Amino acid sequence: MENLDATIDSMENSRFAALYGSLIKELTLTSELSQTDITCLLVVYYKFSKANGPQCKQMTKKQFYQIFLVLFNVASVQVIERTLLAITKDTKYVSPRAWIHLFHLYTTNDIQVRMRFAFEVYDTKGTGVIDREQVGTACEKFFYGEDEDELNELKADMTEFLMKKFDLDKDGVISYEDYSTVVEQQPILVEFLGWLFPSKEDKNLMAHCINLHLKMN
Numbered sequence: 001m002e003n004l005d006a007t008i009d010s011m012e013n014s015r016f017a018a019l020y021g022s023l024i025k026e027l028t029l030t031s032e033l034s035q036t037d038i039t040c041l042l043v044v045y046y047k048f049s050k051a052n053g054p055q056c057k058q059m060t061k062k063q064f065y066q067i068f069l070v071l072f073n074v075a076s077v078q079v080i081e082r083t084l085l086a087i088t089k090d091t092k093y094v095s096p097r098a099w100i101h102l103f104h105l106y107t108t109n110d111i112q113v114r115m116r117f118a119f120e121v122y123d124t125k126g127t128g129v130i131d132r133e134q135v136g137t138a139c140e141k142f143f144y145g146e147d148e149d150e151l152n153e154l155k156a157d158m159t160e161f162l163m164k165k166f167d168l169d170k171d172g173v174i175s176y177e178d179y180s181t182v183v184e185q186q187p188i189l190v191e192f193l194g195w196l197f198p199s200k201e202d203k204n205l206m207a208h209c210i211n212l213h214l215k216m217n
Contacts, residue, residue, distance in 0.1 A: 016046055019057065023096060031104050038100055045099045058093035072198060076141075079195070082121040106198050114190055114197065115180050122193045129173040130166075130193075135159050138193035162192060 020042045028035040048059045064084065068074045087105070088098035105117050122130055122138070136159045143154045166174040166182050183190050191197060 016043065020046070020096060027097070027100055031100065032108055032110075033100065033104060037103075041100060041103055042096055045096050058095055059099060061092055061094065064094050072195075074195065076194075078124060079121065082124060083196075086117055086120045111184065111187055111190070112180075115176075115183055118190050118196050119176050119179055121196055129175050130179070131173045132159065132163055135162050135174070135193065141194055166192070 020039075024035060024038050024042065027033070027038050031038065033041075045059055048063050049057055051063075052058075052060060061084065065080055068080050068083075074080060083102070084094070087101045088094055090098075105113065108114065119130075122134070124134055124137075125131070136155060139155045139158045139162070142158060143151050145151055163174070166178050168178045168181060169175075183192075
């Protein structure tokens with residue numbers, strides 16, 4: 001395997017190839033990411049896992065949180081937790097396959113994949129639907145100010161607006177069918193309850209940080 005990182009010697013490169021060579025080939029066949037993208041992402045993953053000790057072969061949940069804070073400036077524990085749950089059921093580690101899956105979700109243009117991921121994150125109760133309480137909680141992050149009465153009114157108005165917009169069958173909850181029907185007509189609403197996908201600027205920063213990490217570490 002070609003050595004993509006000048007700081008990794010031939011022995012270390014061989015170890016990386018032994019650990020991830022077959023996975024890279026497998027993922028290249030099934031992912032929209034290129035083989036070079038997958039390899040570079042796994043080199044970064046490999047270095048994070050190495051930081052946990054010579055016997056550790058996985059990224060920790062704590063490291064995953066730090067990545068969100070640094071790359072995406074996301075401090076919402078709930079968003080990070082729900083994102084983690086969407087890519088892995090492991091409560092301690094993020095596997096290399098889950099790591100690549102995250103970046104597939106973040107870079108894909110497939111609206112069906114993006115909708116499934118977004119709805120799973122927004123469904124904070126894991127019930128398969130989004131209720132008024134969940135919408136209201138999400139709306140709290142949309143408004144800032146010192147006038148509490150005004151903020152509560154704005155939150156209530158936005159909650160009512162979104163329920164009317166998305167609860168197409170008027171049963172009091174937003175099902176995936178409700179959500180996907182609206183988003184397919186207006187794709188910009190895929191993130192109707194808050195940030196989930198990196199912006200173009202975030203992606204550029206992400207690429208820069210990965211390249212910098214490969215060069216300097």
